[in-house]
Amino acid sequence: MTGIVDVAARAGVSVATVSRALRGLPGVSATTRQLVQDIAAELGYVASPSAAGLPTGRTGAVAVVSPVARGWYFTAVLEGAQEVLAQHGYDVLRYDLSEVETNRRKVFDTQLLRKRADGLLIMSLPLDTDEVAALHAMHRPVMVVGPIVPGISSVRVDDVEVGRQATRHLVELGHRVIAFAGGDPDDHLGFPVSPERRLGYLEVLRSAGVEPDPRLSVPAKFTVEAGIAAYAELAARDVMPTAVFAVSDEVAMGIIYAARQDGVRVPEDLSVIGVDDHDLSWLFGLSTVAQDVREEGRLAAAALVDRLRSGVDTEPSVITVATKLIARTSTAAVRT
Amino acid sequence: MTGIVDVAARAGVSVATVSRALRGLPGVSATTRQLVQDIAAELGYVASPSAAGLPTGRTGAVAVVSPVARGWYFTAVLEGAQEVLAQHGYDVLRYDLSEVETNRRKVFDTQLLRKRADGLLIMSLPLDTDEVAALHAMHRPVMVVGPIVPGISSVRVDDVEVGRQATRHLVELGHRVIAFAGGDPDDHLGFPVSPERRLGYLEVLRSAGVEPDPRLSVPAKFTVEAGIAAYAELAARDVMPTAVFAVSDEVAMGIIYAARQDGVRVPEDLSVIGVDDHDLSWLFGLSTVAQDVREEGRLAAAALVDRLRSGVDTEPSVITVATKLIARTSTAAVRT
DNA sequence: CTGAAAGCGCTTACAG
DNA sequence: CTGAAAGCGCTTACAG
Structure with a gap:
């Protein structure tokens, strides 16, 4: 498997330079960067997330948690979220809580998820106080779509x-x-x-x-x-x-x-x-x-990415998405 | 964040012993193992997948790929697959190919997925020859559910x-x-x-x-x-x-x-x-x-886990799941 | 049964 | 602008 040393060797530069060049970090000459990028592309090199994650503590993945595996609502949120997460280069880790107690403990196991994902998107889940506390203890950005949870940012409808x-x-x-x-x-x-x-x-x-x-x-x-x-x-x-x-x-x-x-x-x-x-x-x-459930997913993911990027843990915010009446044929004027 | 050294220090043993004890490896006395397990539980310690993945090359995750983000069929396969994958401790990484060309390239980028996931579950995707070749070059177990792809194991209906x-x-x-x-x-x-x-x-x-x-x-x-x-x-x-x-x-x-x-x-x-x-x-x-689409997902995931566990790349197999007629009220005898 | 140490593939101060 | 080197947190031969 091609590693960073292969790229470095081929380019005749150090691995440090390859690392910087490929991640768009400053302090690399335009020529060198171009060279490194070309060689990386030629070799099909991609940095190993595991290896990159060790020193940085970042995993490049976001966990999306829903109470059950399916259902129209949850898949729609996921679809919207995945769309923007993918755009920003995040992988999506999917968890659900259907095998109730086990999974629930697993998901709210501060350490596990913290080590797996950079951020958390939680769908429409009733959270108890302990769980909210666990979420905070995770020290990772969390967004919930659905209910308003004290101290946690959310996207919801009124x-x-x-x-x-x-x-x-x-x-x-x-x-x-x-x-x-x-x-x-x-x-x-x-x-x-x-x-x-x-x-x-x-x-x-x-x-x-x-x-x-x-x-x-x-x-x-x-x-x-x-x-x-x-x-x-x-x-x-x-x-x-x-x-x-x-x-x-x-x-x-x-x-x-x-x-x-x-x-x-x-x-x-x-x-x-x-x-x-x-x-x-x-x-x-x-x-x-x-x-617009997909849009709720998109907005939540976008807000999450923002916080992931900026690194600052901003005040919890609540985004409310408008709803709209659609009258079709299942309703009609009352018969007199 | 609690690391393996914290557990080792607290237990008064080496990190090597902690590693062995927690993963159920042989060569650890029952007493030591129990002690280590207790302390790990107390500290809420979980091994970092990134760190564990570096030396082993294993990520503990399986990538599930579908052509589009939603649709009844795909979410059903995912639900079944996720069920058994979770049981076996694998995390599920979800990809779809909706932003067509970009994602498609990304998914079939041998290196990326290889570094992200231990195995691949591909849903009902028409694969061209290059893509099949890329899949093989990945040297990771691959299962497809849906079509029969030459050289790749699958779960399908007739x-x-x-x-x-x-x-x-x-x-x-x-x-x-x-x-x-x-x-x-x-x-x-x-x-x-x-x-x-x-x-x-x-x-x-x-x-x-x-x-x-x-x-x-x-x-x-x-x-x-x-x-x-x-x-x-x-x-x-x-x-x-x-x-x-x-x-x-x-x-x-x-x-x-x-x-x-x-x-x-x-x-x-x-x-x-x-x-x-x-x-x-x-x-x-x-x-x-x-x-039974969920069952197809389960079977595919089970077969994948088998191959992940055994390590041997068995002959491609094809599992065919039976289908069954359900007559309801949208069909009736022809009018004469 | 247990430990010391090398090594996995990256990133990031620190020098230059 | 570039490189040598330490270090991230684990696992795994190798010794004992």
Whole structure:
């Protein structure tokens, strides 16, 4: 394998000069630099990250952590992040927390990740106090996309506003009996997305003069199956809504599916709106509050790269990305 | 940051002993090993991969390469692969080739990846001769999932059989005028998936006594949009099929969408079958030839780990994963 | 079973 | 502008 000494020998200079020339460091004559670059290219030489990382402490890699391996949202964030990380020459190390406890410990093992990656991009993960402390102890730049975590920079959407946008759309269509599907009763870590979206929902309802009916709130995690279950739950209660605001598009898809199975027409009998603008949402004609998740990934990665470059650990910042209502055919004016 | 010398000092042994004890190497007394392990745990010590990698040449990471950053198929393979890679302690380095030429060169830059990763998992990528040569020159274990590449081990499904299974299902439902949507006219690299699925289609058609009509074959890449375009193309021709075999579920979704927009009922007027069993296929009632993509990822990763462990570069092997017809509601008996 | 020491391939003060 | 040399934190023959 070609090493720096091969390049140095061939170029008739020292390895120090090769190192400087190739990394664009000052103090190398233009001629020498050109020569070294040419020879490196000819030999196909690339510095070994392991070897370069030893003296510098830098790995040239960024770890991207998500709670589960898949899901539309996480892959979209990853795609955006990877795009800008690659542009800046960073490799992407991917971790997920699906084999829960083991991985979680592994990821928050200060030492491990610190030795593997220069920075950390964490997706939408409820973090407990210890974990936040571990993250700080890592002394590496960290960005989270999703929730606001005290002391850590993040890219997020305004979830209360998301709830307002969705509910306002339904209210403007004349709906007054509006259900909310979202929030996980098992979630003891206080993942705030669902509660905040619900807050916006409650707020708009009240300002429309509607007193929220607790029977119209049903729990649902962020899956299609949860949407199906939420519809069943709703149908079993003694008040039927004319519209439902689902916490995500996947939940909305489940609700639409279950409603149709149940002989309920969407949107004639029931309007359904989701959140995200999932890749396939348009296929369902799903109205939604769209967020540009790839862009969130890009912004987070860009901010991370900035901090990696500058070396200064700036004040935690919060970037809020705008969301936008997209009305399609799953919502319609209430029938009178 | 805690290093091996800290552990050694605290345990009152040499760094060599710490190294051996922690890696489970023989030649360490049980007492010493226990002591060292305890102290390492207490200090939260983890060996630096960079430092460990220098003398050994091993990085502890596997690179997973896909042609594009997303898509249901690729994320499913990644999920499966990551699962077993993580179990065996390998980190996952993720690359995609979306910023085409640059990245492609980067990935197939023998030296770079060789210095970054111990092994390579390549997804469904048409590889040209030079690239295959580069892969071999890397002298690292390589697995591909998807196509068969000469001289490289792979995990794949039998795409001709996939074509047979789908077409046989339609033939058994009485269909005789069956279209095929798939194959990319721009694909000059000869990516064989579509052609092979088409081969199975032609074969079953002929053995049912039907002479394939070239007007019933329309091109389509692996996207929903391509499915919509394929339907339009089909509808514009002067022979209308009673069924269509789409090269993937996403293409099938597009066809169903476009057909319904066009006032054509599925399955009453048109039966549609896809391939994959995409996560959301059941929502569309889509009949499909299912492949267990996560399992393909797992198998590929397991084979890779085997070769990484054994060190011997075994003969290229090909693992074929079975596919299975799932009949749902997008296909029905032909109307008489 | 254990340790001293060389070496992996780079980077970075320090001299010149 | 350039080079000699120390050092990054490990692993691995080699001795004992």
